[in-house]
Amino acid sequence: MKKFTPVKIVIPKLRNATEQSLKKLSEKTIAKTVSANNFLTDISDVLLFIIRIIKETFSRNFEFKEFLHQCFKIGYKSLPLISITGTIMGLVLTIQSRPVLVNFGAVTMLPGMVAISLIREMGPVITALICAGKIGSGMGAELGSMKVTEQIEAMEVSSTNPMRFLVVTRVLAATLMIPLLILYADALGIFGSWAGANIKGDLNFVLFFSQAFSHVKFIDFLPAVIKSFFFGAVIGLVGCYKGYNAGRGTESVGVAANSAVVLASLLVIIVDLIAVQITDMLIL
Amino acid sequence: MNTSQTDTFNNASFKMPSGGTVIEINNLKKSFGEQEVLKNISLKLFNGENLVVLGKSGTGKSVLIKCIVCLLNSDGGKINVFEKNVTELNRKELGELRQKVGFLFQSGALYDSMTVKQNLEFPLQRIKKNLTKKEIEDKINEVLENVGLADALNKMPSQLSGGMRKRISLARTIVVDPMIMLYDEPTTGLDPVTSDEISSLIIDVQKKYKTSSIIITHDIKCALKTANRIIMLNEGEVYKEGKVEDFKNSTDPLIKSFFK
Structure with missing residues (x-):
């Protein structure tokens, strides 16, 4: 037992x-x-949000005045930040790569190398990431706080379509302004590169630019410009989506701003990866 | 009804009902997930009256008036405003309805990025599109004088006190000559003196603009001062409906707890 x-x-x-x-x-x-x-x-919410934006974009009562206001806010007000980062981008790239090129005896390739890497990759991606931080978080926080303080509902009862007034204008302004900011950052980056090249050498401004652009072709610009529009659209969409769908408490404003930056930055990198693959398959 | 109101109203598809009932709600139901907020609400708002809706926090008072202007969709029941069921309106008709119904939000809901003047211009430019610049300016000055803040024209909302924000918010609501006013806790967060001033303003608006109003509150002083009729909500249902005196003289413990 x-x-x-x-x-x-x-x-x-x-x-x-x-x-x-x-x-x-x-x-x-x-x-x-x-x-x-x-x-x-x-x-499914994001898809419905995008469909609504497309629908409202082509509606008759487009808020043109607000669209211009948003272009001013996104474009003009970002200029100081983009100027500084663009210039530093070119400067640092030149200072870092010059010694290597000197070792290979290819220092004359410096302007072309910097110009191509700035135009094709570094300019668009770094500028887009900075815009995701500044513009994406701004949109998330602004719309989030409007939601929390019932301003979006107040707009709705004033016979104004908040989607059309707040979201469509911001997304379109970001889609249009961010590519322009990227081109501006590219130009200042090349200028910063010339300044960097002159720290240890003596390179004429006109010679530097003619050397730089002798290597750059139209095909270098095109994919970069096209993907810039997608970066702009992604930043605008994510910022507005997170803000517009923020929760009810004040904490949700911070969450909306934070998640807008994180998701927009991540999507910029993913879009870049896809764009590079497509460019690689189609062009090079 | 003032002249401008009559003109706009007759041109619109919403007609003043012959019986004098401007809002009629029958068996309204609204839930958020498992939580049933409004169980079976039925009420009427008559032309020219101030109807106060009393009740504890969380009894669905704000949800009720948000359902009236379709900021929230009801789960069941019927909401007739000017004899039209708001749940069956298309987007255009809903826009027309919202031009007739003013909504004063609990937080004021002033647009932070705009000055007081721009806040008042915003609904005017969208609802009364045929007004000239001069007429818009005159209208803004008139409503600002009516709420006693004529000098706040170029201030930002962040420069205003709580009471001033409520007044400007009220001005923004009445600037488009609504026929129905929905007040969502108009005196919450204000000191007794300012609360009394806002209550007086509600009566002034009723007299001057000939509005019919639903006032959501749990501020008894405000309720007693503004009400022509009171409805008390409890646990998502109408608990009692009657004149102010009926509530004052009631021996019901819940009602007494409000009116003591």
Whole structure:
């Protein structure tokens, strides 16, 4: 009889263990199903948001005055920041790459190399990331606080379509202004590169620019400009989506701004990767 | 009804009902997930009256008036405004309805990025599109004088006190000559003196602009001063409806807890 006693104890333990592990498994499954469901809901919300923006963009009562105001805010008010970062971008790139090129005896390639890398990759991506931080977070915080303080609802009861007035104007302004800011940053980057080249050498301004642009072709500009429009659209969309769909408390304003920056930056990198792949397949 | 109101109103598809009932709500239901906020609300707002809706926090008072202007969609029941069911209106008709219904938000909801003048111009330029620049300016000055803040024209909302924000918000609502006013807790967060001033303004607006109003509040002083009729909500249902005196003389413990 004593020999069988441990068996009697083990069976319930095993049963308990099985029940517990099954319970844990079902809890995990439910949690994963819920998060998958939330993810799919988010995706469908974003798609519906984009469809609404497209629909409202082509509606008759386009808010042109507000669109111009947003172009001024996004474009003109970002100029100081983009000027500084653009110039430093070219300057640093030149200072870092000059010694290597000297070692290879290819210092004359410096202007062309800097110009191509700025125009094709560094200018668009770094400027877009800075814009994601400045413009994306600004939109997220502004629309988020408008939502929390019932300003969006107040707009709605004033017979104004808040989607058309707040979202469409911002997304379109970002889509138009960010490519212009990127071109401006490219130009200042090349200027910064000339300044960098003159720290240790003596290079004539006209000679530097003629050397730089002798290597740059139209095909270097085109993909960069096209992807810049997508960067602008992504930054505008994410900023507005996060702000417009912010929660009710004041905490949600911070969350909206923060998540707008994180998601916009991530999407800029992903769009860049896709653009590079497409360019690689089609052109080079 | 003043002349400008009559002109606009007759041109619109919303007609003043013959029976004098401007809002009629029947069996309104609204839930948020599992939580049933409005269970079975039925009420009427008659032309020219101030109807106060009383109740504890969370009884669905604000939800009720947001359903009237379709800021929230109801789950069931009927909301007739000027004899039209608002739940069946298309976007254009809803826009027309909202021109007739002014909504004073609890927070004031002034546009932070605009001056007081721009805040008042915003609805005017969109609702009364045929007004000239001079007429818009005159209208803005008139409503600002009516709320006693004629000198606040070029101030930003951040430069205004809580009471001033409420007044400007009220001015922004009445600037388009609404026929119905919905006040969402107009005196919340204000000191007793300013609360009394806002209550007086509500009565002035009723007299001057001939509006019919629903006033959501749990401020008894405001309710007693402004109400022609009171409805008390409790747990998503109409608990009691009657004249001010009926509530004052009631022996019901819940009502007494409000009126003591």
